[in-house]
Amino acid sequence: MEELEITKVELFKVPPRWLFVKITTKGGLFGWGEPVVEGKADSVAACVKELEQYLIGRTANNIEDIWQVLYRGGFYRGGTILMSAISGIDQALWDIKGKHLGVPVFELLGGAVRQRMKMYCWIGGDDPKVVIEQAREKMNQGYRAVKMNATGPMRWVSSIKDIKKVADNMRLLREEFGYELDVGLDFHGRVHKPMVKRLIDELAPYDPMFIEEPVLSENNDALKHIYSYTSIPIATGERMLSRWDFKDVLQQGVVDIIQPDLSHAGGISEVKRIATMAEAYDVALAPHCPLGPISLASALHIDFSCANATIQESSLGIHYNKGFDLLDYVKNPEIFDVKDGFMDLFTQPGLGVEIDEEILKEGQKIGHNWANPIWRNDDGTFAEW
Template sequence: MNKALAIARIELFKVPPRWLFVKITTKSGLIGWGEPVVEGKADTVAACVKEMEQYLIGRQANEIEDIWQVLYRGGFYRGGPILMSAISGIDQALWDIKGKHLNVPVYELLGGAVRQKMKMYCWIGGDHPEVVLEQAQEKVDAGYRAVKMNATGKMDWVSSVRETKKVVENIQLIREHFGDQLDIGLDFHGRVHKPMVKRLIDELTPYNPMFIEEPVLAENNDALKHIYSYSSIPIATGERMFSRWDFKEILHQGVVDIIQPDLSHAGGISEVRRIAAMAEAYDITLAPHCPLGPVSLASALHVDFVSANAIIQESSLGIHYNQGFDLLDFVKNPEVFDLKDGAIGLFDRPGLGVEMDEEKLREGQKIGHSWANPVWRNTDGSFAEW
């Protein structure tokens, strides 16, 4: 047993705009950073991390797989967004420590890189046609070759023809302006119910989206078999699925083209790497979900670097949620995320490769946040999916 690698202390930082970071320190002073958070449930996940301290303090930080199994299987009740997000942040931090201890980037510990750079995309606002071209141009000028936007605002279970036509306006504007030089992902965001999906696909198909994301909510994944056979547009989903067991059925059925597990929700680096390997066996691609902070993004990139089926990576830089603070504000080495020709290159620093600015984190912790997603209503007053 290496006493220097024994976990000595766990600290949490809840900072704006909507993030939660965990700092795990070993007896020798090695530090690992993770990002355990559910958007809108930061305090709940923080409480879960604190409950798990009993399984962590005194353990060897390099025993990542056994710790993961204990955290997941050690409780009678398993899975779900809170538990898996707590495990995710802890897992990220342990990989960070192990990489620093061995002085290699995490991707080297996962088998080594299969690519030298990872294609990136970021968000533009998709709710208002008047700003969509301006925002798309900003991202192109910043070096991106792909963007994603919300396909719709709030929608009734069966919407009017007028509302359906409005969905097309944004992608039509971008496609006409940029031609085929810009890839455009469309996020249905689970806002669309099954009766409307095929009608929207009919309207959107002429504009060649890169993919359609979450055409239905994860709890309605059984509808994907009807959608998948109807459309030639690649279907993506997975941000609200939290383990390999959640992904197992849709992979087996072959009703998805792109899976999007989130490194802060789906069990961290350890579990998403397993999910990626499962998807590869079904010839299905990987594009990790990442609307969060720098540790979550770095973790996703390490999985991308070693996954042959990874095709593109989401970044939250400049995303509309980041009001007042942005992806690089708590990072001492922001150059690690520099974009060149629409891609981020391999990291060369040990661990996750992100040096967090603890002084700024402590300042941000004093501000904190109480972020929650909006509650939408249809015109008749009934609840609308956000």
């Protein structure tokens, strides 16, 4: 396996807010990964460089042992930066292994359980004036499901007037599209526990596909009160980083859909384990993915190989993607075509996404300094974004 010895690790920070890693072996095979935290790309890049000492000279085939060393070998474990760095490295190693063996990654995860994957994309939701236009645009692109923010900035206890505004977008979508369009609502951790039930009361008549992150993950203990209050499926997990983070919510039975992110939750190796844990609790999987093409491809290989995967997020056209969008760095964008709401099973070896390095290097010259917006309430207090 000398030809699979890792010889080089390269990083590319590119707009709109992404970080790619390319891992190359002595035999010339290479794999791509997407190790990034939105707003913390430089921190993750530094972490990847620190982890490089555990990669150079290793055989790229030994994915599981490398994962264990990267996770456990530094004594201090977990955290968003480390787990995101591991995630991108892990994706690249699976890409190499699939290319080496000449098969798509999902074949190495047990094979396909489906021939196509249901997709959804983002339509914003902060402004009722544009949701109809955006939803129609997405339907014309082939989508039959979308997600939007439920709210803008929220105080710990908001006024009744603000609460009543929340349902307007859902009402407009139902009046325009009926039930031909599935709509997920993202509370985005913006809503504090005192307001969640009131918001659910306003939204329930319009039958959301799910409610995402009704509270921040550090307040997951509140889910037991929320879960028993509504029949709307509860989804969470984009800020949860490993099987150990998901263990409690699964054991407590307070979630219907888990949403680990392939660029934050330990990559393909760990998300496959998380998905299997969730299946044992009869919980569905819908990987979070507001990022780039490598992260999306990685998520789809998980979806193709997991029976409990139900729907997949795509960042195509998301409002963060200014200047460069999901397909701009991809030589074979057709693999991400959506037809009648679904994306077809991949057929190419590895992750199946071919990165255009010339365009990537042009993007690297531009770079980015993307950061989360800082919101404040009308009294000047910090508001969760």
